[in-house]
Amino acid sequence: MAVREIALRINGRTHTGRAEPRKTLADFIREECGLTGTHLGCEHGVCGACTILMDGEAVRSCLMFAVQAEGAELMTVEGLADGNRLHPIQQAYWEQHALQCGFCTPGFLMTTLAFLRDTPRPSEREIREALAGNLCRCTGYQNIVKAVAAAADTLASGAHPDAWPAFARSVAVPAPATQPECASASDAPNPPVSKKTRAASGTRRKGARDQSRPAKRRRS
Amino acid sequence: MSTRYFGARVTRNEDPALLTGRGLFVDDVRLPGMVHGAVLRSPHAHARLRRVDARRARTAPGVLAVFTHADLGTLGDPLPKLIPHPALTHQKTQHALAPDTVRYVGEPVAFVVAESRYAAEDACDLIEVDYTPLPAAATLEAAAAAGAPRVHDDMDSNICAHYTQRVGDVDAAFAQAAHRFRERFVIDRGASCPMETRGVVASWDARTRRLDIWDSTQAPIPIRNGLAQMLGLAEQDVRVVAPDVGGGFGPKIMMFYPEEILVPFAAMRLGRAVKWIEDRREHLVATNQEREQIHDAEIAVDSDGGILGVRTIFLYDAGAYIPYGLIVPIVASTTLPGPYRVPNYHCEFRAVFTNKTMVSPYRGAGRPHGVFVMERLLDRVARELRVDRAEVRRRNFIQPDEFPYDVGLIYQDNAPLRYDSGNYPACFDRALELIDYSGWDARQSTARAAGRLLGCGVACYVEGTGIGPYEGARITVEPSGRVFVATGVGTQGQGHLTTFAQIAADVLGVSPRDVTVRTGDTGLFGWGTGTFASRAATVAGNAVALAAKAVRDKARIVAASLLEAPPEEIELSNGNAFVRGVASRSVTLGALARAANPLRFAMPKEWEGPGLEAVRYFAPSQGAFSNGVHACVVEVDAETGGLTIERYVVVHDCGRVINPLILEGQIQGGVAQGLGGAFWEKLAYDDQAQPLSTTFMDYLLPTAAEMPPLAIAHLETPSPLNPLGVKGAGEAGVIPVAAVVVQAVEDALAPFGIHITEAPLSPSRLRQLIVEGRRSP
Amino acid sequence: MKLEGTNTLAAPIETVWKMINDPDALRRCTPGLKELKEIEPDHYEATLNVGIAAVKGTYKGTLTISDKRAPSHYMLVLEGSGGTGFMKGVGLVDLEPQGEGTLLKWTGDMQIGGLIAGVGQRMLGGVGKMLIGQFFKCLEQHLGEDV
C-alpha cells in the first residue's frame, strides 16, 4: 500500500513519519510522533478523548487522516504545560479534582482551551454544553464544570498573557479575550478566510514564539 | 495517631502526569518490534462453526499469524471457573477461541497478529467462516421458559443455578398481614463503558523465559497466577502490570477474558511483543455487561405500613457463560432489605443462560436491583395506605442502637450479613432537609398550577463493602527520605495513590507528596486479590496503616540508638525523628534509613532486619456496611416525555472519610452512571439477540449537559471492624439512582396516574406510559 | 424485523405468477443483485451488493422459492453473508385476482446481523422497507414492459 512521508507541525515542532493515507491523525500522533497523551475512546467521533487543536480549533483527531493535517498547526495536550509549570486550565482541573482515571482528560483540556479563548466568561450552561462533546465516565462532570469555571476566572484575571501559545490561536477568531464572539471573517467571499486571518494572526503578536509565524500550506 | 492528612481534601498525587499527557495506559506501551492483534468475532448470537478458513488471511501483507481454536492446545480448554457456588449446577465458561459453537455476538473465533492493527483488521476480513445459525435464546423470560432454544445443548434447560435464602416464616407473615402488594419489576441491560477499553500487551524473553504483561485489569495478581499456571511458568517469571487504567467499574476484572490468554500466547509463539487494544464496538459486545433482572416481588405490611415480610422471586440473565458465578444475584438478594427491618424474607433466583454477552459485576453489582425492588414496594405501600413515603420508610428503619444488626442472610463473601454500624434515620433526615422535603407538596402544587410537572424522589440503601479475604502493603523508607508504598490492589481512578499516601504520611510524619504509592505491579507486590466490591480503601488502606506503624516502630528503635534516648520518647514529624520535647536532638528519616542498612559491624538484634521497611496484611472477618440516601427533583414535559433533573442530593455514611475531595468524586461519578442507567443507557438486542447498540451513537452515555448539579453531605459512623474505622464508597453513587429517579418521575406524572416498574426509561417510553395511563380508567 | 405490504399489479394473476417465478425478473428486480445462478429449479446462488450510498456490503448466498401453490402463493428466502454481516429475508407472497389486475400481498421477516445491525439500527427498518419497495416497483415496471 502507498506509504508516504508525512510531516506535521505539533506543539510548534515538526514531526515526520511514514504512513498510509488511511492512517488516522490520532494514530499518527500517537504512534509516529510518540505523543500518547491524545487518547482513543471510540474512534467514531463521539467520546472526544482524541480532541486536539488544529489551527486553533478543537477537532476529533480520530476523524481525520494524518495526511490531511499537513500544513496545519496542531496542538496536543503535551503542548499545554510550560515545562513543569501547569497551564492554568490544568491547574484548575487538578485543584477541583476534575479527573479520576484521567483517560478522557486530555480531550477535555483541549476542548476547554479553545472554549475559554472564545468564551472568556461562560455561564454554567455554556460550560456544560461546550463540554457535551467529551465523554467522561468517572467524574459525573460536576468537578470538570467547576474547573472550567475556575480556569475562566484565573485567565480573565489577565495573570496569564501566555495562556494561548501560538499554536492554540484560532485562525478563524482573531484575538482571544480581546474579542470573544466575533463574526467569522468567512462572510467575505473567496479567497478563503483561513489564509487572510492566518496571515493576520501571524503578524499580530510581536515577540510571540516563532511558531506563531503562519505555517505555509504544503502540497501533499 | 495524628490525623493531619487523614480526612483532609488533599489534591491527588496522580494528577500532574495525567494532566500533561504523561500517563501510561496500556495502549501507550511501545516495545521494540511490537506487532498488533485483532480478534475475529462471531456475528451470530448462536451458531455452529462449520469451518474456519484462514488461508487467505495468513498470506495477506503484514500478517504474522492467524490463530484458531485448533492452534491453542491446552489453552483452548474452557477458561477457569472463577467463583464456584454449590447452587451453581452448570458453571459454563467460554474458550479463548470458540471450538465448534458460538453463543453470543462477539464471541472470539480467530486471533490475527500483524505488523499493524490496520493490517490485522484487513486480514480479519479475509477469514472465511461457515456458520450454521441456531435459534437464539434472546430474552431473559423466553430463555427461562420451557422449550426455549438451549444455549448449551448438554443442558436440558437454560437454568444454571437456582438458589433460595429465607429469613423467618414468610408464608405465615403474609397470611396474617393487613395488606399485601405484588409487583413485577424489569431492569434492562447496561454497559460499564470505561473511557479506556480493555487492552493487553505481552512480551516474552525466550532467554530468561520471562513474560511481561501490561493489562488494563482490576486484578493483576490473580491474572499473573492464573497465566503462570496455564502457561507452565513460575509465578516469579510472569510479571503483570496494570499501569494507569482508564476506568474499570467491575467488568475489567474477569480472569480470564480470551484476549488475556491470546496475547501472551501469541507473544510466546511469535517471539514478538504483541499488543491488542479493544475498540469501542468490541467493548459493547465483548466486555461483560450487567443489570438484566426480572423480579416478581411482594410485600406484606401491617395497617401502619410496618413491614411484616418481603418475597422476591427473580430471573437473572447470566449471558452465554457464567465464569464469575452468582455474585450479582446474591448481592441483589442480600441488598434488598437495606436499612429496613424485614423480619420475614424470601429471596429466590434462577440464573439463566441467554445468547448474549456475559454478565459480571458492574458498579453496583446487583445492589441497584435490590434497592429498586424494595424502594418501589415501599412507594406502593405509601400510595395504597395513603401514608407519606418518607413516613413509611421512617417507620421501618433499623435504629442506631440495634447494631451490629444481623439480617439473617449469607452475603457474597460467604459470611453472615451483619451490619456493623450506621445511623439510618439521621442520614434520611439530612437528605430530606437538603431536598427541602417539608416544603415539597406546596412547591409541587404551585408548579402544577403553573402547568409544570415536578416530581420528587427519595430512596435509601445499605452497601456491603470492604470484604476479604485480605490485602497487603510493603512500605519502605529510602535513603532520600522518600516513602514508597507498594500494594496489590490496582487503581482505575479512585485516587489510591493519594489516599494511601495520606494514611502512610500521618503515621510516618511526612507529607503525602513525599509518599510514592505503587499499585498493580506484580513485580513490586505479589500478594492480593484485586480492586472490586468497594474494598480497596478498607482492606488495602488498613494494610498500609499497619505497615506504616511497623516502619514507624522500627524507625523509633533505630533513632533511639542514634539519639541516645528510649524508643518510646522518639517522635516522627516533618520527615524527622526527634526526642520528644527536644527538637534539636533529631535525625532525618533518610538518615535513619541509611543507618538501618549498615555496611559493616554487627546489626542490633532488635532491628530484626535491615532498612526501614515492613510488610503487613489486613484480613477483615466480614464486610463493612456503608449506607446512604439519595433524593432528587425532576421536571417532566408530558408532551414530549422529556426529563430534566433539577436537583440531586446524596447523604452518605462510609465511616471515617480519608479524603472528602476524592470521596465526593466517587459519588458524583456513581450518580452519573446511575442516571445513565435510569434514563439514557440501554443495551438493545433484537429478537435474535443481535446487539443493536454497539456504538456511542446508540449506547448513550450522559454528557455534562444532561447531568444535574449535585449536593453531597457526609455522616461519619466509624466501622468497628477495622483500625481506620473506614468503609467502602466506590459503588454508593450508583445504587439507588434508578429507584429515586423512577419514583420522582412517577410523582411528577401523578396526574396521569401512571405506575412505573422498570428501568431504564426514555422519552418515548414515558409517552407510551402516559398514553396508556390516560386510557386505563 | 417484520414488514408487510400490498401492491396492485395491472395484469391477470397468471401473468403475475409467471413473472414472480421468472429468474430474469428476479435478477432485474432484486435490489443490488449482482449474480443469480440457477442451481436447480427455484434454487439459485446469489451475489448481492446491497446497502445505501457509501454503505454497501457484498453478500454471497442463496435465493430459494418454495411452498408453491400456483398461481397464488409462494415463499421466497434470500440468505447471504459478507464482511458487514449477514442477512436473511423470508417473504411470503400471495396473489389474488382484483378486477382486471392482481392484488399482491407480501409479508416479510428480515434478519440482519453483525456489523450492519450493530451500528445501523437507526435506518435499518426504513432501508429494508425501501429495498423491498424497490423490488415490487421494479416488478410492476417489468410487467408493464411484458404486457
Next chain:
Amino acid sequence: MKPAAFEYHAPDTVEEALGLLEAHGDQAKVLAGGQSLVPLMNMRLARPAVIVDINRIHALDHLTPDGDALRVGALCRQRSAERSAIVAARCPLLHAALQLVGHVQIRNRGTVVGSLAHADPAAELTAVLAALGGTVTAVGPDGTRTIPADEFFVSYLTTSLDPRELLTEARFPTLPEDAGWSWMEIARRHGDFALAGVGVVLAVRRGRIAEARIGLTGVGPTPMRAVRTERALAGRAPADALWTEAADAVREEIDPEGDIHASAEYRRHVAGVLTRRALAEACARTAKAA
C-alpha cells in the same frame, strides 16, 4: 476499528477534482469535513477505493451573501457559518439549527454542504434547506446544474447527485425582513441526531399568514416540507388553535419509522408538538420583526 485502505487524492482545483471523479466514478468518495464519512470508514461500513479530499480547494471555502440568498461554499465549515454575523442576521433559522449540529469539535471540521450531501435523515441542515426551499449547485462532466432541495434528497443517505458530480455550494434563501422563524428538535442528548426536528418560517401580513414554511427532519427517509400543512395555514389568522390544527396536519403528513430510541408513534406525536411550539415561537418573532 481502522479504515480499509484507499487511494488518496487532494486536488487543488475543482477541475482536478472532477477529473478524478470522472475517472473513478462510484469507486470514489468526496471527503470534505469527513465527520460523517470517516466514522463509517473507521467501522468499515464504507470502503471507498478512492478518496477525493477537497479540503485544499480553497476556492470552495466561502460564505457569500448574494441577493436574497446566502451562498455557502463546499468548504465552509459549519462552525464558520455558525459564527457568521450575516448568517445570524439574514438566515437565523440556519444559525439556530447549526448550533445543534453535533458538537463544536464536529462543527469545526464538518462542512455545511457536506452535511447536505451526506443526507442523513435526521440531520438539521437538510431540513433547513428544505424548509427554506434552497438549492445546491453541482458541477459535473455535463457542466453545472442547480438542484432544488426537494429534488436533491432522494432517500436515506441518498441524493440525486451523480457519482461524477461535485457539490460546490448551497444556496440558503434569506428570510423576508418581517418573517419570524423557529427551529425546534428533540434529541436524546445534547448534540445527538434529532428524534424529530422542525424548522419553521412564518410571515404574517395584515393579520393573515402570508407565508408559512415547515421543514421536518427525523420523520422519514429524507428531510421533508409539510407542504399540505403549509397550504392549510396560508391566509389564516395566527392563533394557538391554528397551531394545534397544524400539529395534527403534520402528523397526518409524515410517516416516520421507529428505532431503539423512539417509536414511530412517538416521532409522529412529537413532530406535531414541535410544529405547534415552533409556529407559536415563529409567530411571536414576527411580532418582533414587524
